[in-house]
Amino acid sequence: xxxxxxxxxxxxxxxxxxxxxxxxxxxxxxxxxxxxxxxxxxxxxxxxxxxxxxxxxxxxxxxxxxxxxxxxxxxxxxxxxxxxxxxxxxxxxxxxxxxxxxxxxxxxxxxxxxxxxxxxxxxxxxxxxxxxxxxxxxxxxxxxxxxxxxxxxxxxxxxxxxxxxxxxxxxxxxxxxxxxxxxxxxxxxxxxxxxxxxxxxxxxxxxxxxxxxxxxxxxxxxxxxxxxxxxxxxxxxxxxxxxxxxxxxxxxxxxxxxxxxxxxxxxxxxxxxxxxxxxxxxxxxxxxxxxx
Amino acid sequence: xxxxxxxxxxxxxxxxxxxxxxxxxxxxxxxxxxxxxxxxxxxxxxxxxxxxxxxxxxxxxxxxxxxxxxxxxxxxxxxxxxxxxxxxxxxxxxxxxxxxxxxxxxxxxxxxxxxxxxxxxxxxxxxxxxxxxxxxxxxxxxxxxxxxxxxxxxxxxxxxxxxxxxxxxxxxxxxxxxxxxxxxxxxxxxxxxxxxxxxxxxxxxxxxxxxxxxxxxxxxxxxxxxxxxxxxxxxxxxxxxxxxxxxxxxxxxxxxxxxxxxxxxxxxxxxxxxxxxxxxxxxxxxxxxxxxxxxxxxxxxxxxxxxxxxxxxxx
Amino acid sequence: xxxxxxxxxxxxxxxxxxxxxxxxxxxxxxxxxxxxxxxxxxxxxxxxxxxxxxxxxxxxxxxxxxxxxxxxxxxxxxxxxxxxxxxxxxxxxxxxxxxxxxxxxxxxxxxxxxxxxxxxxxxxxxxxxxxxxxxxxxxxxxxxxxxxxxxxxxxxxxxxxxxxxxxxxxxxxxxxxxxxxxxxxxxxxxxxxxxxxxxxxxxxxxxxxxxxxxxxxxxxxxxxxxxxxxxxxxxxxxxxxxxxxxxxxxxxxxxxxxxxxxxxxxxxxxxxxxxxxxxxxxxxxxxxxxxxxxxxxxxxxxxxxxxxxxxxxxxxxxxxxxxxxxxxxxxxxxxxxxxxxxxxxxxxxxxxxxxxxxxxxxxxxxxxxxxxxxxxxxxxxxxxxxx
Numbered sequence: 001x002x003x004x005x006x007x008x009x010x011x012x013x014x015x016x017x018x019x020x021x022x023x024x025x026x027x028x029x030x031x032x033x034x035x036x037x038x039x040x041x042x043x044x045x046x047x048x049x050x051x052x053x054x055x056x057x058x059x060x061x062x063x064x065x066x067x068x069x070x071x072x073x074x075x076x077x078x079x080x081x082x083x084x085x086x087x088x089x090x091x092x093x094x095x096x097x098x099x100x101x102x103x104x105x106x107x108x109x110x111x112x113x114x115x116x117x118x119x120x121x122x123x124x125x126x127x128x129x130x131x132x133x134x135x136x137x138x139x140x141x142x143x144x145x146x147x148x149x150x151x152x153x154x155x156x157x158x159x160x161x162x163x164x165x166x167x168x169x170x171x172x173x174x175x176x177x178x179x180x181x182x183x184x185x186x187x188x189x190x191x192x193x194x195x196x197x198x199x200x201x202x203x204x205x206x207x208x209x210x211x212x213x214x215x216x217x218x219x220x221x222x223x224x225x226x227x228x229x230x231x232x233x234x235x236x237x238x239x240x241x242x243x244x245x246x247x248x249x250x251x252x253x254x255x256x257x258x259x260x261x262x263x264x265x266x267x268x269x270x271x272x273x274x275x276x277x278x279x280x281x282x283x284x285x286x287x288x289x290x291x292x
Numbered sequence: 293x294x295x296x297x298x299x300x301x302x303x304x305x306x307x308x309x310x311x312x313x314x315x316x317x318x319x320x321x322x323x324x325x326x327x328x329x330x331x332x333x334x335x336x337x338x339x340x341x342x343x344x345x346x347x348x349x350x351x352x353x354x355x356x357x358x359x360x361x362x363x364x365x366x367x368x369x370x371x372x373x374x375x376x377x378x379x380x381x382x383x384x385x386x387x388x389x390x391x392x393x394x395x396x397x398x399x400x401x402x403x404x405x406x407x408x409x410x411x412x413x414x415x416x417x418x419x420x421x422x423x424x425x426x427x428x429x430x431x432x433x434x435x436x437x438x439x440x441x442x443x444x445x446x447x448x449x450x451x452x453x454x455x456x457x458x459x460x461x462x463x464x465x466x467x468x469x470x471x472x473x474x475x476x477x478x479x480x481x482x483x484x485x486x487x488x489x490x491x492x493x494x495x496x497x498x499x500x501x502x503x504x505x506x507x508x509x510x511x512x513x514x515x516x517x518x519x520x521x522x523x524x525x526x527x528x529x530x531x532x533x534x535x536x537x538x539x540x541x542x543x544x545x546x547x548x549x550x551x552x553x554x555x556x557x558x559x560x561x562x563x564x565x566x567x568x569x570x571x572x573x574x575x576x577x578x579x580x581x582x583x584x585x586x587x588x589x590x591x592x593x594x595x596x597x598x599x600x601x602x603x604x605x606x607x
Numbered sequence: 608x609x610x611x612x613x614x615x616x617x618x619x620x621x622x623x624x625x626x627x628x629x630x631x632x633x634x635x636x637x638x639x640x641x642x643x644x645x646x647x648x649x650x651x652x653x654x655x656x657x658x659x660x661x662x663x664x665x666x667x668x669x670x671x672x673x674x675x676x677x678x679x680x681x682x683x684x685x686x687x688x689x690x691x692x693x694x695x696x697x698x699x700x701x702x703x704x705x706x707x708x709x710x711x712x713x714x715x716x717x718x719x720x721x722x723x724x725x726x727x728x729x730x731x732x733x734x735x736x737x738x739x740x741x742x743x744x745x746x747x748x749x750x751x752x753x754x755x756x757x758x759x760x761x762x763x764x765x766x767x768x769x770x771x772x773x774x775x776x777x778x779x780x781x782x783x784x785x786x787x788x789x790x791x792x793x794x795x796x797x798x799x800x801x802x803x804x805x806x807x808x809x810x811x812x813x814x815x816x817x818x819x820x821x822x823x824x825x826x827x828x829x830x831x832x833x834x835x836x837x838x839x840x841x842x843x844x845x846x847x848x849x850x851x852x853x854x855x856x857x858x859x860x861x862x863x864x865x866x867x868x869x870x871x872x873x874x875x876x877x878x879x880x881x882x883x884x885x886x887x888x889x890x891x892x893x894x895x896x897x898x899x900x901x902x903x904x905x906x907x908x909x910x911x912x913x914x915x916x917x918x919x920x921x922x923x924x925x926x927x928x929x930x931x932x933x934x935x936x937x938x939x940x941x942x943x944x945x946x947x948x949x950x951x952x953x954x955x956x957x958x959x960x961x962x963x964x965x966x967x968x969x970x971x972x973x974x975x976x977x978x979x980x981x982x983x984x985x986x987x988x989x990x991x992x993x994x
Contacts, residue, residue, distance in 0.1 A: 001834060001835065001838040004834050005831060005834055005835075008830040008831050008834055009831075011830070012828055012830075012831075033382055033385075033386070080578060080582070081578050081581070081582070084581070084582035084583075085581055085582065085585070088585065091326070091585070092381055092382070093328050093381055093382075093385070094581045094585055095581075096328070096382065096385060097534075097538055097577055097580075097581050098577060098578045098581035098582065100531060100534075100577055101573075101574045101575065101576070101577025101578035101579075101580075101581070102574065102577075102578055103574070104528075104531060104570050104571075104573055104574035104577070105570075105571055105574025105575055105578070106574070107570070107574075108568070108569075108570035108571040108574065109571060111661075111662065111663075111665075112567070112571075115665070115666070116662070116663050116664065116665050116666055117666055117851065117879070118827075118851050118855070118883070120883065128862075135863070210827035210828050210855075211827075211855065211858060212827040212851075212855055214825065214851075216663060216825050217825070217827065219527065220825060220826075223389075223393070223527075226386060226389075227390065230383070230386055230387075234382075251831070252830075252831040255820070255831035255832055255835065256831055256834070256835050259401075260820045260821045260822065260831070260832055261397075261400070261401045261793045261821040262397060262401060263821075263822075263823075263831075264393065264397050264823055265393070265394045265397035265398065267390075268389075268390030268391070268393045268394050269390075269394055271386070271387065271390050272372075272387055272390055272391065272394065275375070275376070275379055275383060275387050276375040276376075279378070279379055279383060299713045299714060300709055300712075300713045300739075301706070301709040301710050301712075301713040301714050304705065304706060304709045305706060305709075308702060308706070400793055400794055401793070407793060407799050408793060408794050408795055408796045408798070408799045409726075409727075409750065409796045409799055409800060410727055410730070410796065412730035412752070413730075413734075416734065419738075440738070440739075517701060517702065517705060517731050518730065518731055518733075518734045518735075519701060519727065519730035519731040521701075521727050521796060522794065523727065523794070524700075524701060559703075560706060567660075567661040567696070569698075
């Protein structure tokens with residue numbers, strides 16, 4: 001049972017990592033917690049689902065469609081909820097509040113549009129492999145692979161490419177980056193839409209893996225992603241990746257060897273403890289900035 | 293006219309308005325130091341459960357149980373306050389959000405709180421005041437009003453007095469040394485520290501006061517609604533309390549109170565549109581941040597209306 | 608300075624108090640006089656409905672509304688006392704349910720109330736409505752202790768203390784069970800109450816419980832719990848939750864190779880279970896008063912009409928709501944008044960030998976329903992009677 005539970009934990013954890021990557025990207029560059037990320041994730045899942053069930057497209061096309069929708073939602077989010085705040089000198093809590101607004105707005109729109117019932121993908125994606133005592137499904141392997149490669153690509157992109165450097169410069173100091181000729185507005189839009197596209201793809205993958213897509217999944221998974229963001233250290237990509245896996249394993253093992261009814265307290269119990277003993281997160285350094 | 297005005301339906305809504313206004317004060321107090329705590333629903337639930345259990349299991353009278361519930365919230369606030377307030381803005385918001393979730397899960401699992409089934413049959417303030425009034429010989433009503441109406445009015449009055457007392461206290465606090473320290477911390481924490489203000493002390497003080505008031509409001513609401521369950525204190529409840537302050541304004545204590553008044557009455561006028569309530573709340577949050585980040589009422593609004601009204605009266 | 612600020616403070620208090628009063632006066636304009644006496648002929652009975660019409664559980668509220676609407680149309684076509692249904696949305700929240708109840712009782716002056724949807728809402732609403740002397744009947748409130756609230760509180764929802772033991776007993780007899788695992792949604796009052804009944808029924812049958820695992824409503828990942836259960840190899844798994852989680856649990860369980868029978872609480876009792884779980888639902892058992900394929904003229908007529916109108920098979924929420932309005936109407940006819948709340952209560956309490964789509968029905972002394980449950984088995988994607 002131990003090995004199978006470890007697999008379960010890793011799969012669950014990799015979905016958390018996938019969500020947390022989006023949070024982390026925005027946190028790292030804009031120093032903002034985007035509370036609406038979970039809902040963008042949920043919308044992505046629905047778009048993917050509708051594409052697969054109604055237009056009968058290939059799952060990869062569906063993911064592309066979800067990513068596009070996510071990117072558009074991200075651009076709207078930036079326009080409506082973030083840009084107006086940048087022009088004014090407002091409290092640093094303002095973006096948090098306005099993204100909370102976007103999140104409850106999107107959640108109730110989804111309830112209206114899609115109804116409260118959970119829906120599922122056609123079950124043609126449930127192929128599975130057996131490794132001795134372990135059983136792992138194709139989707140699970142795929143999710144693990146996607147999240148690890150995304151992590152690597154993001155790290156490389158931020159460290160080596162020109163846009164990546166501009167992104168890090170913006171993260172360091174918006175005014176200075178502006179003076180140095182970086183079009184910071186463009187960089188910010190790019191970051192938010194990229195993170196949202198990632199979130200939407202994550203939505204499709206998680207919907208596939210658990211075979212359930214419903215409007216409140218944004219808030220449940222979003223809160224977990226938030227926990228991972230803090231667990232791994234705000235704005236730290238490796239931290240988000242490993243933090244997600246740690247949280248997934250911790251949750252599964254709390255069920256396997258503890259009491260399943262406290263499962264939902266594990267995530268926040270862990271971050272409360274982490275914040276008190278190591279506020280910069282497991283993998284963060286004291287002056288972490290810029291998605292390194 | 294009086295009889296239809298004192299319809300229990302309106303009286304009940306009045307009670308919810310007052311409870312929400314009290315919650316508004318609780319979130320105002322933590323915001324007064326520039327800290328965003330999203331744990332108010334958690335503190336509310338601690339107050340509600342303590343007070344309900346104390347009256348049911350130990351037979352404590354309601355007027356003692358409710359403040360005790362508030363003190364229970366204070367105790368928990370003290371324990372989590374010290375480490376939590378070392379954290380700055382964002383971290384505190386998320387840590388307190390997490391705190392609310394953990395409290396909810398604990399109440400879901402404790403035997404004494406009856407898990408998801410919640411606690412029913414909580415002694416009701418209405419019935420209790422009704423009994424007191426009958427003992428005073430008003431059992432058959434008075435002046436054409438039924439006993440239910442009189443006792444509802446009495447409860448409304450009690451809540452109103454509590455609100456006014458809290459308001460009075462908050463206003464006095466605002467003009468005192470403590471209030472000025474709060475304002476200094478809100479304006480610039482580092483500068484406040486440099487000026488010799490013990491920022492941790494004042495931040496915790498504000499946090500604890502907020503927790504106490506939330507706990508009391510929780511206790512009051514438990515004794516108004518007969519039944520409480522963990523579901524009543526979830527993330528959506530936190531957002532609902534929080535939006536009072538964002539909508540009304542958090543710079544003056546009148547802000548959250550106005551927010552509570554408007555946002556509790558509005559859904560009743562728009563019952564048919566209740567489907568869209570959360571959507572409207574979301575839009576309000578976004579729009580307020582974009583257009584009026586200080587909320588409906590701020591110092592400037594007050595100054596503006598004062599000069600305007602002053603000019604008119606001088607004419 | 609100090610004096611001024613005090614004055615300002617009082618002014619503020621006055622403004623708030625005044626605006627509160629003004630707003631409530633503004634709302635008063637529409638108030639109808641609660642003591643209006645209706646003429647004897649062409650009576651219209653106003654019945655309030657509090658239901659979960661928006662938000663996460665809107666699917667249940669919707670089914671209830673459809674069942675009630677259908678019953679209303681049929682009844683108004685033939686009966687003397689016409690029925691007017693006033694719907695209020697509770698959003699599944701207790702404060703909304705309280706406001707809705709107060710509005711129905713005090714402003715709309717209804718003669719009786721049907722609803723609310725959730726047991727938790729009933730615990731908050733019941734005392735108020737009971738105190739005001741208005742009969743209220745829950746159609747889906749299955750938790751223990753509902754009718755203990757007071758003598759105006761009724762329900763036609765079969766309490767789980769009746770349904771679950773009969774399902775467990777049949778399963779034990781048929782499959783010779785020795786060990787079972789229990790699973791339930793621990794943040795749902797209905798599911799927790801069902802779990803407690805399961806636990807008692809299982810212990811009474813002398814079975815050994817090898818594991819008790821919980822999850823939460825809206826959870827989608829059950830692999831940890833089910834992996835644990837799979838390793839303990841129970842003879843059967845008993846699940847108490849709503850159909851959505853139940854269906855996902857079944858799916859995951861079959862995927863992990865758990866092939867034993869599943870016995871469900873009332874949540875299993877929905878065509879949605881098969882729709883979501885597909886073939887994984889095969890072999891699931893549930894006890895229910897409602898069985899759409901029952902060989903009964905009443906049931907057939909109802910299912911046909913419902914299908915024609917809403918294009919789907921009615922679930923138990925619709926069926927019980929449909930029966931509830933028929934029961935209410937029968938009681939109204941018997942009392943002969945469309946406005947007298949006390950008379951309605953008394954004639955409701957005397958209802959017996961009522962033949963509804965959920966079977967023969969009567970209220971016991973505790974105002975709980977006396978009715979029989981059929982144990983159903985999912986076979987070839989359909990509920991069939993389990994014998």
